Amino acid sequence: xxxxxxxxxxxxxxxxxxxxxxxxxxxxxxxxxxxxxxxxxxxxxxxxxxxxxxxxxxxxxxxxxxxxxxxxxxxxxxxxxxxxxxxxxxxxxxxxxxxxxxxxxxxxxxxxxxxxxxxxxxxxxxxxxxxxxxxxxxxxxxxxxxxxxxxxxxxxxxxxxxxxxxxxxxxxxxxxxxxxxxxxxxxxxxxxxxxxxxxxxxxxxxxxxxxxxxxxxxxxxxxxxxxxxxxxxxxxxxxxxxxxxxxxxxxxxxxxxxxxxxxxxxxxxxxxxxxxxxxxxxxxxxxxxxxxxxxxxxxxxxxxxxxxxxxxxxxxxxxxxxxxxxxxx
Ligand code: NDP
Numbered sequence: 594x595x596x597x598x599x600x601x602x603x604x605x606x607x608x609x610x611x612x613x614x615x616x617x618x619x620x621x622x623x624x625x626x627x628x629x630x631x632x633x634x635x636x637x638x639x640x641x642x643x644x645x646x647x648x649x650x651x652x653x654x655x656x657x658x659x660x661x662x663x664x665x666x667x668x669x670x671x672x673x674x675x676x677x678x679x680x681x682x683x684x685x686x687x688x689x690x691x692x693x694x695x696x697x698x699x700x701x702x703x704x705x706x707x708x709x710x711x712x713x714x715x716x717x718x719x720x721x722x723x724x725x726x727x728x729x730x731x732x733x734x735x736x737x738x739x740x741x742x743x744x745x746x747x748x749x750x751x752x753x754x755x756x757x758x759x760x761x762x763x764x765x766x767x768x769x770x771x772x773x774x775x776x777x778x779x780x781x782x783x784x785x786x787x788x789x790x791x792x793x794x795x796x797x798x799x800x801x802x803x804x805x806x807x808x809x810x811x812x813x814x815x816x817x818x819x820x821x822x823x824x825x826x827x828x829x830x831x832x833x834x835x836x837x838x839x840x841x842x843x844x845x846x847x848x849x850x851x852x853x854x855x856x857x858x859x860x861x862x863x864x865x866x867x868x869x870x871x872x873x874x875x876x877x878x879x880x881x882x883x884x885x886x887x888x889x890x891x892x893x894x895x896x897x898x899x900x901x902x903x904x905x906x907x908x909x910x911x912x913x914x915x916x917x918x919x920x921x922x
Pocket of ligand 1: 637638639718719722743744745746747748749767768769770773811812832833834835836837838864865866867909910911912913914916917918
């Protein structure tokens with residue numbers, strides 16, 4: 594089987610040379626382990642942080658070792674009484690065609706409820722991030738105006754729609770191209786704008802002339818600064834990500850208006866999807882119902898084959914994805 598190793602630690606923007614395709618002998622599963630043929634794997638923004646040496650809430654990837662991340666595959670050999678060959682499981686040993694996974698690191702998924710890829714996106718970690726961010730972190734109240742950045746991506750597109758489904762009065766989003774802005778209106782955003790078009794502040798004011806109550810921040814930097822400026826008193830900012838800064842080699846200057854948070858009594862709260870594991874069952878049940886009822890839409894952008902995974906990761910960081918970026922293996 595083949596796997597992708599980290600070849601070197603990128604400084605600033607990674608390149609495909611920072612990754613290496615390796616051919617390895619597939620191990621036999623021992624007692625309590627599963628051998629899984631991965632069908633689909635996820636590339637996610639947080640993986641950029643794991644390419645750095647710096648310890649974070651997840652340990653760094655190791656040079657010369659396979660990268661890791663969410664994947665869904667079929668059990669082909671089981672050393673566990675809990676799983677049988679043919680089961681479809683979600684686990685964290687992505688970036689490889691075959692994975693040996695301890696039974697306690699695998700979760701069975703129901704391919705009858707949704708396609709396997711959905712468990713890496715709308716029904717998986719990104720969906721839970723959106724759900725927890727809107728409902729728990731931002732504590733959305735009915736009638737409020739919500740602004741979502743990176744709104745055509747996996748988390749952002751779910752966050753905007755969940756806000757709407759939970760009674761937001763107005764939902765607006767920013768994204769990186771006219772096609773993405775058109776997609777936002779097709780899934781029920783009230784307004785959207787391309788953040789490359791002119792002044793961010795003016796674009797947000799046009800989209801949300803009366804200001805905003807909730808900002809779901811996927812981008813950080815200038816987006817965060819402009820959102821702070823547009824917040825109503827007692828507004829909440831769910832700090833989900835800061836993708837505009839992940840490949841920067843120097844610290845950002847924005848937001849320069851943080852002092853406004855006092856007068857406006859804003860709440861800025863960072864969070865991780867992992868903090869909300871106890872919401873998962875409720876989230877999956879509710880999201881599955883929305884999907885079945887046609888109330889929640891999602892898109893996926895696929896790259897084909899393991900060798901395309903590094904490029905897929907880079908394409909996602911550059912915004913070439915609509916919805917969730919995935920690699921079919
Ligand atoms: P997306 O599907 O949204 O893909 C990333 C998108 O980011 C790209 O498509 C691109 O879209 C946008 N982007 C890239 N660079 C910039 C930039 N400089 N300014 C504005 N937008 C940019 O990825 P995810 O949905 O997986 O993740 C979205 C965010 O959520 C990330 O910040 C991620 O780190 C965070 N996250 C946080 C989690 C948590 O637990 N806190 C869990 C999961 C994700 P465009 O064309 O619009 O620029």
